[in-house]
Amino acid sequence: MVEPDNLVLEYLREIRGDMAKMSDRISTMSAEMTTVRQYLAGLVTLVEHDHSDIAVIKTRLDRIEKRLDLVD
Template sequence: MTGEPDDLVLEHLRAIRGQTGRMADMMHTMSVETTAIRQHLAGVVTIQEHDHGGIAGIKARLDRIETRLDLVD
């Protein structure tokens, strides 16, 4: 009878170890996915900054055209 509680404790410890291993795998997967999301977001921000620069250039040209044609209020 004294063997049963020890076996029960070992059984629980093995189950806990298995769950901990699965959780570690899930955390690693989440870390990789988070890194991929950050890299993608950085690319989106870079494109957005490039677009803002292009729009600012177009606005400056439009302002010059309006000034030359005396269309400025």
């Protein structure tokens, strides 16, 4: 028969082990989230650059249409 004091210690050891595993998982997830944030920031930068390029092309196209008298 297991003594009550030892039983409590065993449960506490299991809880401590589980907490350590959870802490490791949280650290890993935190690092992964940082990576995802950096990736998304890069995507946002690319999209903003593309919008800028499209605006320049639109301006040039408008100018060409005016020169060729294609404007409605």
